[in-house]
Amino acid sequence: MLGRFGLLAFAALALASCDGTSFRAIHVVGSSTVLPFTKAVATAFVAEDDGRRTPVIESTGTGGGMIRFCEGVGAKYPDIVNASRRMRATEFDTCQTNGVKEIIEVPIGLDGIALAESNDGPKLTLTRKDIYLALAANPMGKPNTAKMWSDVNPALPATPITLLGPPSTSGTRDAFVELILEPGCIAANPAAKELRTNPDPALFEAACRAIRKDGPYIEKGEDDDLIVEGLYANRNAVGVVGFSYLEKNRTRLHGVPIDGVTPTYQDIANGKYPGVRSLYLYVKKRHLAAMPELEDFLKLYVTMWAPGGPLTERGLIAAPDKVRRRAAETIANEYPVKRSALP
DSSP, rough: OHHHHHHHHHHHHHHHHHHHHGSSEEEEEEOOTTTTHHHHHHHHHHHOOOTTTTEEOOOOHHHHHHHHTTTTTSSSSSSSEEEEEOOEEEEHHHHHHTTTEEEEEEEEEEEEEEEEEESSSSOBBBHHHHHHHHHSSSSSGGGOOOOOOHHOOTTTTTTTEEEEOOOOHHHHHHHHHIIIIHHHHHOOOOOGGGGGGGSHHHHIIIIIIIIIOOOEEEEEOHHHHHHHHHHOTTTTEEEEHHHHHHTTTTTTEHHHHBBBBBBHHHHHHTOOOOEEEEEEEEEEEEHHHHHHHHHHHHHHHHHHHTTTTGGGGTTOOOOHHHHHHHHHHHHHHTOOOOOOGOO
């Protein structure tokens, strides 16, 4: 009889021989915010051994990446999804239905949802309430008619409300809604807090989460570089970008303070900045069994995400020591995430 090791080896060989998973490059899809960090690891991965195949990394947005990740297992499907938000329980269920049974969740670090503007811009200083009143579709239950920032707060300049942001498939947009719009909604109308527990989720969605579609919010695609270019072109515009994109464009852009806190490495790391979020990788455990290179790739990620490491030099905010240790243990032991842990 085959022992446990023999059975595992046989299963891995069967998967590899049936679908060719072990004979192709690592395939990653998902978040444009996480993309630069995964690309940096991929570059270092190939530099370690020139016999390795260069990982294929696609920017699809977190939502689009989750769809592709959950379509199945085998060579036709991605091994990893970059995510700028946590996997949702509904996405986990879709994965399960399609045979993606064991999924490893790896928090790689922190990011800030930064509002950025040109260094030649109006130098806005905003609150979450200001942003909600400017961008929500139905602030205070009425259709949004604000045209200028001064329409939502007389202390703000009379410049047009123009916010360049990602589409609905983006994890950055999801985080912007959760971390900025929702608290702004409750600050503007404390009674809206009760809608969170209302049996009809559409009520809270309409009141606090829906973004206006009449012009002030302009979708610029999944790539944050498109938003950066838009800010160069329009000095009065504000853009929603990941912190790393703000950092690498400091010569021409600056962060807009929110609730009195400017997006900086320190204030994101210590949690003072309102737009702090975690960034993740999700990995198919079954693919790890068939692709030895995939495990090596993840172990290299662990060596690069510490404070002062190559990824923090590119704008990743290092997670606290305890979180990094737990993430490394998750990779080493291949612990799958539980549905009950997901939102």
